[in-house]
Amino acid sequence: MPATLIFLLVVSIIGSAQSQTWAGTYTADPSCNKAGCCCFSGQVVVIKTPPNTYALDSKVAGSCFTLTSLSGSTTLTGYTGSLTISGVPIYLQLSSDSRNITATTPFSSTCIAQANKV
Ligand SMILES: *[C@@H]1O[C@H](CO)[C@@H](O)[C@H](O)[C@H]1NC(C)=O
Numbered sequence: 001m002p003a004t005l006i007f008l009l010v011v012s013i014i015g016s017a018q019s020q021t022w023a024g025t026y027t028a029d030p031s032c033n034k035a036g037c038c039c040f041s042g043q044v045v046v047i048k049t050p051p052n053t054y055a056l057d058s059k060v061a062g063s064c065f066t067l068t069s070l071s072g073s074t075t076l077t078g079y080t081g082s083l084t085i086s087g088v089p090i091y092l093q094l095s096s097d098s099r100n101i102t103a104t105t106p107f108s109s110t111c112i113a114q115a116n117k118v
Pocket of ligand 1: 029095096097099100116
């Protein structure tokens with residue numbers, strides 16, 4: 001393969017890996033079922049510490065035991081990531097347009113918490 005082609009491939013792979021934008025402020029999606037799930041509430045704030053550490057901060061409402069807020073930090077490189085808060089693993093997925101965060105946890109597989117960028 002010609003060197004220029006390899007170079008272009010590498011650049012485009014790095015480019016696509018970096019094109020997501022986790023950082024920002026999101027508003028909790030009200031469709032989350034608070035009766036049976038722990039849901040985002042109010043705003044979710046994601047702050048980036050370069051190169052790719054992200055702090056996530058949110059109020060939560062619903063069936064969250066005694067929790068009223070979530071905060072944690074994690075390393076995110078693509079459109080998915082996870083963090084563990086108080087022993088609970090939380091999987092995060094960013095939509096391809098970087099507008100929506102979806103959070104799920106294996107502890108309650110039917111619960112989906114979403115937040116949409118402001
Ligand atoms: C993001 O969420 C909004 C509001 O729920 C929805 O209309 C939109 O289709 C979502 N975008 C993607 C890419 O999932």
